[in-house]
Amino acid sequence: MVLGTVLLKTEIPGPRSRELMAARQAHVPRGPFHVTPIFVKSAKGALIEDVDGNWLIDFASGIGVNNVGHCDEAVVAAVQAQAAEFMHLAFNVTPYESYIELCKRLNEMTPGDFPKKTFLANSGAEAVENAVKLARAYTKKQAIVCFDHAFHGRTYMAMTLTSKAKPYKAGFGPLNPEVHRAPFPYPYRWSGNAYTEDQDTVDEQCFAEFKDLVLNRITPYDCAAVIVEPVLGEGGFIPMSKGFAAKLRAFCTEHKIVLIADEIQSGFGRTGALFACDQLGLVPDLMTTAKGLGGGMPISAVTGRAEIMDATGEGGIGGTFGGSPLSCAAALAVCDTFKKGEILERARHVGAQVQETLIAWQKKHAAIGNVRGLGTMMGFELVKDRKTKEPWPEAAKQLTKFCYENGLIIMTAGTYGNVVRLLMPLVIKDEELKQGFDILERSFATLRMTRQSF
Ligand SMILES: Cc1ncc(COP(=O)(O)O)c(C=O)c1O
Numbered sequence: 001m002v003l004g005t006v007l008l009k010t011e012i013p014g015p016r017s018r019e020l021m022a023a024r025q026a027h028v029p030r031g032p033f034h035v036t037p038i039f040v041k042s043a044k045g046a047l048i049e050d051v052d053g054n055w056l057i058d059f060a061s062g063i064g065v066n067n068v069g070h071c072d073e074a075v076v077a078a079v080q081a082q083a084a085e086f087m088h089l090a091f092n093v094t095p096y097e098s099y100i101e102l103c104k105r106l107n108e109m110t111p112g113d114f115p116k117k118t119f120l121a122n123s124g125a126e127a128v129e130n131a132v133k134l135a136r137a138y139t140k141k142q143a144i145v146c147f148d149h150a151f152h153g154r155t156y157m158a159m160t161l162t163s164k165a166k167p168y169k170a171g172f173g174p175l176n177p178e179v180h181r182a183p184f185p186y187p188y189r190w191s192g193n194a195y196t197e198d199q200d201t202v203d204e205q206c207f208a209e210f211k212d213l214v215l216n217r218i219t220p221y222d223c224a225a226v227i228v229e230p231v232l233g234e235g236g237f238i239p240m241s242k243g244f245a246a247k248l249r250a251f252c253t254e255h256k257i258v259l260i261a262d263e264i265q266s267g268f269g270r271t272g273a274l275f276a277c278d279q280l281g282l283v284p285d286l287m288t289t290a291k292g293l294g295g296g297m298p299i300s301a302v303t304g305r306a307e308i309m310d311a312t313g314e315g316g317i318g319g320t321f322g323g324s325p326l327s328c329a330a331a332l333a334v335c336d337t338f339k340k341g342e343i344l345e346r347a348r349h350v351g352a353q354v355q356e357t358l359i360a361w362q363k364k365h366a367a368i369g370n371v372r373g374l375g376t377m378m379g380f381e382l383v384k385d386r387k388t389k390e391p392w393p394e395a396a397k398q399l400t401k402f403c404y405e406n407g408l409i410i411m412t413a414g415t416y417g418n419v420v421r422l423l424m425p426l427v428i429k430d431e432e433l434k435q436g437f438d439i440l441e442r443s444f445a446t447l448r449m450t451r452q453s454f
Helices: 015-027 073-085 097-109 124-139 156-161 199-218 242-254 276-280 325-340 342-364 393-405 430-452
Strands: 040-044 047-050 055-058 116-121 143-147 179-182 223-228 258-262 286-289 300-305 368-374 377-382 411-413 419-422
Touching: 055 430, 073 325, 097 116, 097 300, 097 325, 116 124, 124 143, 124 156, 124 223, 124 258, 124 286, 124 300, 143 199, 156 179, 179 199, 199 223, 199 242, 223 242, 242 258, 242 276, 325 342, 342 368, 342 377, 342 430, 377 393, 393 411, 393 419, 393 430
Parallel strands: 143 179, 143 223, 223 258, 258 286
Antiparallel strands: 040 047, 047 055, 116 300, 286 300, 368 377, 377 419, 411 419
């Protein structure tokens, strides 16, 4: 079957994907999850070719990584050139220039007009771990405040900071001490002092709880850092308001608390600006980045105030592979692309189309309870009933399955598993976007059938 860019030669998953899934079950533990049962042969731009010769449109970007597209030419060329020179030395043994150049670029690109330094690691979780270490070393305080619905990774501190228990934390305790959680303004599901969806009221009530937590239950004398995602990612694409961001900033400055912005999912153009913080007017003390930074290569960074970044002794932070030469080469190519600026224009164009489409769908499809996000980081929440707002995670699964069976890869998110999030490469072509939307919209028909038997 040929459908424009989507080309389906077999049923999905095809025979070779099924074979590989059987081998996967035999040799790989249950833990690592799969959004789709499709095994990949190649990928380019916003398209993925599976091992059975089918071509699918990608609205997931490997969880928000391939912002510049799969196999971006500049990234591939940079990695190939670097591989021919040297692949690994360990920055801790014999340093190399590309590490320093990338740190310099990140110091320039991130918000904040003050001296900055950057440390490179491998994964998002590792960046979060190091940001917490630096904040504690600098402030000589211990408590860390995080938020409801947050996701910061799967290592012990990152997992402790993460909100959702299943599958991330349940059964893995004991978790880390000195971690406290405040409510994140989530107007659609706020049931605080008074039921309201008004952003300003929810911000005010959440901030009052946050303040009470830090002032009375921790005290600023013991509070080292506050870590927050400017747009909640795994938590369901919930943007923080400018007002809440400003209050957090002022409070942390007043009480000498390090403010860490986790831009691992929201960074590198995902929201239509280089960083979500740029849109919110938020200048954090430390910022964690990963995903989009490497254009497909594993790399992460902590960037921030030089005096905080210098707080550990020599050897206090580091690692064998952190800031690998291959990943630095890829990340520098990504930074060049963002410097040229067209990709941000493209991101805003794609974001506008996504928003327009989702808002139109909300008027047509009763299952969509809430549409939200920032830029192209948009999602919608599926509910069984708009009045009760009962989450409908089965619907999110059903849409995902229909989509991949028909040539589109999407992902879900949210504490209740009922959010469909859209994370297409920012370079996606208009016709690919349109075709992806056609498939996604067709998937709503499967809900109508389920609803009848409800
Ligand atoms: C906001 C945020 N922080 C941290 C992480 C963890 O990153 P990684 O999976 O690379 O460890 C993620 C991953 O989804 C994320 O979205």
